[in-house]
Amino acid sequence: MSTQKLIRAFSRTHIPSNQHQETASNIVQALSYSSIEPLKHSPLIRSTLNSYVVQLVLSNPRLSLRSCLQFFNFLRENPAHKPDLAAHLTLICRLYDVRKFTDIQFVLNCIANDVNLRTPVSNIVSFVEHCTVDPIFVQKLCDMLFRVYADNGMFKEATGVFDYMEKSEIEIHERCCMVLLLALRSCDKMDTCFSFFQRIVGAKVEITAKSVAIVVSGLCVRGEVERAKGLMEVMVTKGIEPDVLAYNSLINGYCIRGMLEEAIKMKAIMEHKGFVPNVVTYSTIASGMCKLKRYEEAKKWLFAMIKRGFTHNLVTFNILINIYSKMGNLNEAHRLFEEMKEGGVRPDNVTYSTLIDGYSKKGDLQEMMWLFEEMEKGGVSPNMFVYNILINWCCETENLEEAERIFEKMKKGGVRPDTNAKLEEAGLLLGKLEKGGVRLDTFTYNTLIDAYCKEEKLEQSYKLRGCMEARGLRVDTVTYNILIDAFCKKGYFKEVERLFEEMEKDDVRANEVTYTIMEARGLRVNTVTYNILIDAFCNKGYFKEAERLFEEMEKNDVRANKVTYTIMIDMYCNRGNLTKAHKLRVVMEAMGIIPDLYTYASLINGEFSFGKLDVALKLFSEMKQRGVIPDLFIYTIIILGLSKHGRPDGALRLYDEMIEAG
DNA sequence: ATAGGGTTAG
Structure with a gap:
């Protein structure tokens, strides 16, 4: 019996006494005759239950494995007799005898999650080696410990096991490494993931x-x-x-x-x-x-796919339903929804949120609520996506009554909203959701923080940021952008500087892949951050500083976008440097960025202030030719410009055009 | 490996 060896090894430090032996065999006897229940209140437990006795019990071959596990779990729940490392390892040895790997994994999980038990692999192995010479056992044990650490996000410890295995020339399987690769990937630690992969390639792992x-x-x-x-x-x-x-x-x-x-x-x-x-x-x-x-x-593409003999699954149905929903064809979306159900494909949260969003855009509250109820009845419990769609709908429509009803559905709150203000409503909703245990994400918080900033309620914004952190939510670049913008607009640059230091300290990142690769790799600031600052500097008249930032963007691989160029063009126009403004416009177009209403407005305004009416009008027609629909603002610029420069007839003509366009 | 909503700047 291999566990006996363990006992012998252990007895080098623990002198066995007859009393211990006796207590142990009494416990074994008690356990063999009945369940654990009577033992829980027995004086046997209260008196001489120490580490050595526990091991004697757990390693006694007369005790069934079932009783062993019962005894072990009883100890785990009992603060006075928490099993120690030796107890865990003794149990593992017994479990290995009958190849109960799932249970071994459970025990290893206990060790990993308890700071008092955690110990380097080498200790565990040398402990276990006393009870077995089976090299497969050691290999299996390392393999499992590695997985347990990886699954628990304890990457340093996992790597420690890997180091040990490599050094001890224990065979490492690919499947085992994949657990860590997957864990790192899901934690968004791609750099670590990448370098671990390269380690595996270098090691003798067959991948x-x-x-x-x-x-x-x-x-x-x-x-x-x-x-x-x-x-x-x-x-x-x-x-x-x-x-x-x-x-x-x-x-x-x-x-x-x-x-x-x-x-x-x-x-x-x-x-x-x-x-x-x-x-x-x-x-x-x-x-x-x-x-x-x-x-x-996309629709045609999916149809072509079906023509080639593929059949719809949950995902393709969801994509297609989304396509119809976005195109405003809710009837067809709903038909597909029925079709999928008839075909035995069960709709999920994605299906429902897609449809609910589609109907919310149509303002069809009845259909929204019907779907919401159906999903609950069908056993699909609504997730954050669904709730956020409903929240946004409430905020947008300021439909307080309906919001109330939805809150009730989500969970019980307590406070009754007494105002119709969108912000108050959203804030209350947030409180209710949190009380009801519905977790919100960074996006939702950012929306509210921005709303408070815009209302100049900065303390509220800060309070919300505190809430985010307390809930372990990642404060991201957008959160900071919102705050930075708020302080920039107030001209509190000292405060902005402090925010940047905070970002550095908290290791705040842009978590987007939509802008540039550099940002995806974890740069702290993004295009919007630069735009906020450049705009603020322009407004304050710090032109040199604005230009410097604009150049810095390129150096940092943060791509300037339409807004960036427009801010710069506007600055040059306002300072009368039309040459520079047009030069930038050329650069912008060369980058494939097409000027929009704002860009044209700046350029046209610039030309007018120099009295170059023809150029201004040429820009205006160019703009319209490119499909940019003029708005009230730009008409005002032109009409005022023309009349100021002695062209009332032209102004009048444009006025008519504006009225005609509505 | 694929699908759904919402945020910041001119």
Whole structure:
């Protein structure tokens, strides 16, 4: 009996006494005759139950494993007799004898989660080696401990096990490493994930396309397609061909970055290499089209997929329902919804939120509530997406009564709102939701913080930020942008500076992939941050500083966008430097950014102030030609400009045009 | 590996 060896090893430090032996065998006897219940109140437990007795009990072969586990769990729940490391390991040895791996994992999980029990692997192994010479046991144990640490997000400890295994030349399986790769990926620690992957490649672990796909997908989701592609190419030179999953991830990466044509090209490449695209390949591209609002195209794409013999699944149904919903065809969306149910595909939170959102945009409250009730009845409990759609709808429509009814559904609150103000309503809603245990995310908080800032209720904003942190929610770049903007507008630059220091201290990141890759890699500030500051400096007349920031953006790989260029163009126009303004406009267009209403307004205003009416009017017609619909503001600029420069006839003509356009 | 909502700047 292997556990006996453990006892012998342990007895070197613990001198066995007859009394211990006796207590142990009494407990064993008691446990064998009945359940644990009577023992709980027995004097046996209260008196001499120490570490040594516990081990004697747990390792006694006469005691069934079932009773062992009962006894162990009883001790765990008993603060006075918490089992120690030796007890855990003794139990593990017994469990290994009958190959109860799930239970071993449970015990290891106990060790990992208890600071008093946690110990380096080497200790655990040398402890266990006293009761077995089975090398497979040690390997299995390390493997399981590694997984337990990875699953618990204890990456340092997991790496420690890996180090030990590598050093001790214990065989490491790919499946085991994949657990850590997956855990790192889901925690958004892609850099660590990437370097661990490279370690595995360097170590003697036999890896397959599966591990490669995990890393590739992680990189692609962050928009780092090129890096993922590079990794795939390197792996091919090592004899590992990528699989369909990896190719699908690359396609997804391109879609995320809005590079639809590249995505479709990648599909062709994978086909050329002999891989057959699957439903996921098609859905990924369809959703890429949806991201670009090319719904008609996405619809045709999915129809073509069905024509090729693929059948709809939950995801493709959801995408298609979303397409119709976004195009405003709720009838067709609803028809598909029925079709999927008839076909045995059960709608989920995504389906319902898509439809509820669609109906909310149509203002169809009845249909919204009907769906909301149906999902609850059908056992789909509404998640944050659904609630947020409802919250937004309440805020937008200022429908307090309905909001109340929805709150009741969510959970009981207590406070009755007494005002119709959108902000108050949203704030109350937030309080109710939190009280009801509904967790809100950073987006929702940011919305409210911004609302309070705009009302100049900065203390409230700060209070909400405190709430976020207390709930362990990540304060992100957008949160800071909102606050920075608020202080900039008030001209409190000292406070802004302090905010930047705070960002640094709290390691605040931009968590978006939508802007530039650099930002996706975790840069603190984004384009909007720069825009806020540049605009603030322009308004305060710190032009040199604004120009410096504009140049700094490029250096930091933060891409200037339409707003950035417009702010700069507007500044040059206001300072009378039309040459520079037009130069920037050329740069902007070369970047593929098309000027919009704001940009044209600045340029036209600039030309007028120099009396260049013809240029101004030429810009105006150019703007209209490009499909930019003029608004009241721009008409006012032009009409005022013309009349000021002695062209009342032209002004009148434009006035008529404006009225005609509504 | 794929699907749904909402945030900041001119």
